[in-house]
Amino acid sequence: MPFNASDLTALTAANGFTLWHYRTPDPRASVVAPGYFAGAEPPLLPGDIIIVQAADATALVPIRGSALAGGGVTVDLAGLTPNLLRSATLLVDVMVSAAATARAVLLDAIPGVLVEASSQTVAATVTGPIAQATFALRDANGADVRPPQTAPVSAGRASATFVIPGAGSGYRFSVADASDPTLFNLSAPFVVSPLPRLLTEGGGRLLLETGGTMIL
Numbered sequence: 001m002p003f004n005a006s007d008l009t010a011l012t013a014a015n016g017f018t019l020w021h022y023r024t025p026d027p028r029a030s031v032v033a034p035g036y037f038a039g040a041e042p043p044l045l046p047g048d049i050i051i052v053q054a055a056d057a058t059a060l061v062p063i064r065g066s067a068l069a070g071g072g073v074t075v076d077l078a079g080l081t082p083n084l085l086r087s088a089t090l091l092v093d094v095m096v097s098a099a100a101t102a103r104a105v106l107l108d109a110i111p112g113v114l115v116e117a118s119s120q121t122v123a124a125t126v127t128g129p130i131a132q133a134t135f136a137l138r139d140a141n142g143a144d145v146r147p148p149q150t151a152p153v154s155a156g157r158a159s160a161t162f163v164i165p166g167a168g169s170g171y172r173f174s175v176a177d178a179s180d181p182t183l184f185n186l187s188a189p190f191v192v193s194p195l196p197r198l199l200t201e202g203g204g205r206l207l208l209e210t211g212g213t214m215i216l
Helices: none
Strands: 008-014 017-023 049-053 058-062 073-076 104-107 113-115 119-127 132-138 144-152 157-163 168-177 180-186 190-193 200-202 205-207
Touching: 104 168, 104 180, 119 132, 119 168, 132 157, 144 157
Parallel strands: 017 049, 113 190
Antiparallel strands: 008 017, 049 058, 058 073, 104 119, 119 157, 132 144, 132 168, 168 180, 168 190, 200 205
16 A cells, blocks of 8 residues: 555654654554655654554664655564663652760679679669660579560669568679660679578587577
């Protein structure tokens, strides 16, 4: 079939360039043959591109001088409607303001030796926006020997009281931000000694405890 002007549609135009769409039952080879678009001059101008939807292919065909079609580029050999994709780069400028806030938990000094079964109050100084502090008593392997206690922070201080476990060494107290356990502080290791025993003396010898009182 010859060229049909009613099947030629302008899609977009800018800066003297026009992108066209042309649908025809002719094969692609007929469309790109010399003189096929001779009847379309004008408005076809050199440099224009036609999306040709032929019977056997969809192609991008450039127009040379005197409405002469170039070889073009085959888009789809099945001759289906082409998918036109458009992409763009979006630049985003984001400004973020931040301020550093100091936070810290620091245990008070712990005696180097504590007595088993006694009570020990552990206190800590807290800096920054920390509402609660969690205290723990751990053995030499880092395992809790008493249930952890969470205490409120008031005027930058928090405290908890623990019953000291059986005799041993390597015990530690710890304190941490209750909402952020990665912020913590450990005490130095300490030793737990056995309960003291009262002895009596008789005949120049130390005897076992009698009645819970030391006899002089």
